[in-house]
Amino acid sequence: MPVIKVVPEDVDRKLTEVFTQYGYDGASMELLSKATGLKKASLYHRFPGGKKDMAAHVLKNTETWFQEQVGSLLHDQDREIGERLSEAIGKISLLFEDGARNCSLRMLSACSEAAYFQEIIASCFKILRDGFSFVARESGLSEREANERSMQAIINIQGSLVLSRAMGDNDIFKTSISAIPQLLGIQKK
Amino acid sequence: MPVIKVVPEDVDRKLTEVFTQYGYDGASMELLSKATGLKKASLYHRFPGGKKDMAAHVLKNTETWFQEQVGSLLHDQDREIGERLSEAIGKISLLFEDGARNCSLRMLSACSEAAYFQEIIASCFKILRDGFSFVARESGLSEREANERSMQAIINIQGSLVLSRAMGDNDIFKTSISAIPQLLGIQKK
DNA sequence: GTCTATAGCTTGATAGAC
């Protein structure tokens, strides 16, 4: 029987998918094993801490993604502000599949291990908030206004995602996210 | 040993608490038994369908609560509009303990039995949306505006609740919910 | 209507071969 080294990136992607769809308590080792194509013992080889370890790894990846793909982008003053925001929102829309996919942060923030995950989840949201706040300030809003509106932007994303899934209508998400540029004081491109 | 008939209302309240805190997959029969003070076999006597049955019962109660406590209130034209809305929002704030408590609808909308619960969860949100929309229309907004803003009000509630819990700051919820009257075109009392 | 006791399965996790 051949020893196949499964690509770590593929494993990460599949783990993220399962935790995002089923939540922490709904994601069994069986499901995680089937999804990744790795037997349970192989998963324990890569993640000695077990399920908790895998979810923490998924969250660490998510934090990196938000920092590199969204945070840095929004802070990149070499690029036109509307373009940056547009691209960032496009990436976020893609991440959530236009409202069809749940948010891993939300799914992992309410589970039996919530306390263990809380810090990194809060960190992810702070990256997003700071990015939005930065462009809002750039667009001429006061610090107070920029802070309020960047928070509102994240509320829109999370709230509309909850409702899109609960009411079975992705347009709720699409409409809500398309209003973010104006909310942050930026004319949509 | 005495046979004690536990009050159904207390059982319902405790079941709601456990499902709301742990979600469907995180709420074990053991937890539900401990919380209600009823042994597992007794729970099965009251809910022959088991856990699924209990969660469905919790959701049915929630639907009734929204209809009777919020929906009817918002539609009661014998009372001053600002007063009605204020009272409805007060009840919702109390339900979510000012941001400290999760939303049972959200917790049960993303689980291994999500498909089974979807219809009644959507119904709960529709009751709230229709109530908000009704007062928004009354306040003079167009049908389109009223629909958009009532949706935004629910997005604010759900989104701010997610973020309050994730970032450990209940003020996010309090600030967001206090803005709802103005959002619906009504001067806060 | 509530209980004790238990069945039967699934869970997270480990040992050890290759």
Added chain:
DNA sequence: GTCTATCAAGCTATAGAC
């Protein structure tokens, strides 16, 4: 690095006494 085989514990659910 991946596997098969297995464990002990926890799970949902049921049987039957009171």
